[in-house]
Amino acid sequence: MQPILSLDGVAKSYGGVKALTSGALDLYCGQVTALLGENGAGKSTLVKIITGIVHADGGTITLDGKPVVIESAEHARSLGISAIFQEPVVFDALTVAENIFITGRPLKGRSVDWPTMMRRSREILAELDPSIDPAMVLGRLSVAQRHLVQIARALSNDARIVIMDEPTAALSHREAEELFAITRRLRDEGRAILFISHKFEEVFALCDRYAVFRDGAGVGQGTLQGMSSERLITLMVGRPVDQVFPKQVVAIGEEVLRVEALGRCLEYENVSFDVRRGEILGVYGLIGAGRSEVMHALFGTAPAETGRIVLNGETVSIRSAQQAIAHGIGLVPEDRQRQGAHLRLAIGDNITLPSLGRTTRGGFLSARREREQAAPLAEQLGVKMSGLRQRVEDLSGGNQQKVVIAKWLATAPRVLILDEPTKGIDVGAKAQVHRLMGELAAKGVAIIMVSSELPEVLGMADRIMVMRRGLVQGIVPRSEATPERIVKMATDA
Structure with a gap:
């Protein structure tokens, strides 16, 4: 033909x-x-x-x-x-x-x-x-x-x-x-x-x-x-596909975060789960399942109306992003361009923005401190850039995502929420993000990964929480998770 x-x-x-x-x-x-x-x-x-x-x-x-x-x-x-x-x-x-x-x-x-x-x-x-x-x-x-x-x-x-x-x-x-x-x-x-x-x-x-x-x-x-x-x-x-989902075997430690009966009118209700040191908890569901809404409740940008959040054994109130950061919670949002980064600001400014206390002295920003904090993170994530003063809007989608992740790594989080961390980026950049997730888990960070890509959830998560219409349908261990089982829970097919 x-x-x-x-x-x-x-x-x-x-x-x-x-x-x-x-x-x-x-x-x-x-x-x-x-x-x-x-x-x-x-x-x-x-x-x-x-x-x-x-x-x-x-x-x-x-x-x-x-x-x-x-x-x-x-x-x-x-x-x-x-x-x-x-x-x-x-x-x-x-x-x-x-x-x-x-x-x-x-x-x-x-x-x-x-x-x-x-x-x-x-x-x-x-x-x-x-x-x-x-x-x-x-x-x-x-x-x-x-x-x-x-x-x-x-x-x-x-x-x-x-x-x-x-x-x-x-x-x-x-x-x-x-x-x-x-x-x-x-x-x-x-x-x-x-x-x-x-x-x-x-x-x-x-x-x-x-x-x-x-x-x-x-x-x-x-x-x-x-x-x-x-x-x-x-x-x-x-390179071979086994490098795309480089899952590391990590010893999972004690509970870091527990959520009990979290609810918000018309968005989700009775959401309960926990995540431990070194664990990657995958959250799967179709659009409208309530996944992102729960994550924004944990980060304080859209607080829950019912239920409680327990962090390191203590009940905490998180009503703002500032409080979440103070408690050691970071959120890489789904919409990196509108919610994750200031596109017109430089890479270095973006990376250090949530942790200005470490880069300022007497109320004035120290360019040296900003550089010392941002440069190693940009290098660790392999951000392709002309320098830390390059604006984020001039980067590719994958490199923008790396800058957003670097921003939250700079806060040294105990809980890191990744909402669709590889959405719209290529396979090579995905592999780098997945490798970083494994490295963070190995250092004891508790990771919550929200994803609508089933291969990513199955490839990276230690447990998978499935949501449908604002409700948790179940939490499945990695060893028992199959594509058919997860999809059935998410769709009631």
């Missing part, structure tokens, strides 16, 4: 930095191809080239068997290429119909043909979600519905090639399944789909083919039949 789109030896540099050295990719009509690779592997640059946002420095692009140079984003759309991004590119103040036809509104003379635009919008939405009114202001839609509007836009352009860049990152399990169903329908209609995801369960559930990039080069592509996640990870990172 002839690929509809083929890239061979595609290269792109930004100044002296080589983003792509030898990009290779084949897309086929009626098939979903997974694009895999670590952050910095060249995936985003490749997508920008395909969509006409940037021009390649070298290599060849073939469309329908003929060489082509994609001049611009408008040219890409005219060729039948459309993209759906992780953060929906939509305009809240405009209507759904206006968003669907934002790049090519039907005209009647020199004026917009509004009746035709509304009619065509209804026809397209009837295939995706008939409940969406094309006359509705888009700002009223959910995240999942915004993604559907992006798909509707692709269909309005009669896209033959649809690129989906991490489309499920902000979706619930149910919403993701609905998106998969639509994606399969697009595939069955003969469209070529390029699907970018860090989640292997999504890749194997949805995709027909794979293409792997590493260090700016295509290192392998083909059909997924007969492939395993282990072989894909080895291609992506150049």
Whole structure:
């Protein structure tokens, strides 16, 4: 079968930095191809080239068997290429119909043909979600519905090639399944789909083919039949899969934290568990299960209304983050950009922010003390940076996460809560975070790891607490945990 789109030896540099050295990719009509690779592997640059946002420095692009140079984003759309991004590119103040036809509104003379635009919008939405009114202001839609509007836009352009860049990152399990169903329908209609995801369960559930990039080069592509996640990870990172979940055997000590019948109206109730020195307690559940809400109660940012928290044998009241820090509790939140870091501040400022008492003298910040505290932590976590004065917003997602973790390591916590610690970061960065978790546990830190990635929970946790609809369904020892058992508890399947 002839690929509809083929890239061979595609290269792109930004100044002296080589983003792509030898990009290779084949897309086929009626098939979903997974694009895999670590952050910095060249995936985003490749997508920008395909969509006409940037021009390649070298290599060849073939469309329908003929060489082509994609001049611009408008040219890409005219060729039948459309993209759906992780953060929906939509305009809240405009209507759904206006968003669907934002790049090519039907005209009647020199004026917009509004009746035709509304009619065509209804026809397209009837295939995706008939409940969406094309006359509705888009700002009223959910995240999942915004993604559907992006798909509707692709269909309005009669896209033959649809690129989906991490489309499920902000979706619930149910919403993701609905998106998969639509994606399969697009595939069955003969469209070529390029699907970018860090989640292997999504890749194997949805995709027909794979293409792997590493260090700016295509290192392998083909059909997924007969492939395993282990072989894909080895291609992506150049090392065996057993280094991705480097679980250390640690002697688990005495109880550090105990939670008894914690509750907060409409969020969770009767939540009880404990965690010990050197233990990694995994917390698993679907979106809306109440996991993050319980963690914010422990950290004082959204205190519980009932129940009690026992720390080192004493009942404590935690009504603020300051009190949590004083008790030796740290929280790496799920949303690292909004809650975990000050993006416009420097790396050193972020790392030392919760422990300013150690870097100030007489109310004034000591640059030397900040450097002495932040530099070893940044080095320990392998933060790729130009220096401690580099702003966090200029770092990759994986390195931003390392800075947030370093911030809480600087407080020397006795309990460290990691809420989705590897969300949106590549396999290599995940392995580093997992290795650090093992090192902290070996030093006696009690770790609570909230994760919606089942392989991560099974690979790293000593015990797994499963939540569903604000209730604890049970706590399973590592030796008794199986994917089927955990999923059944989380979904009541």
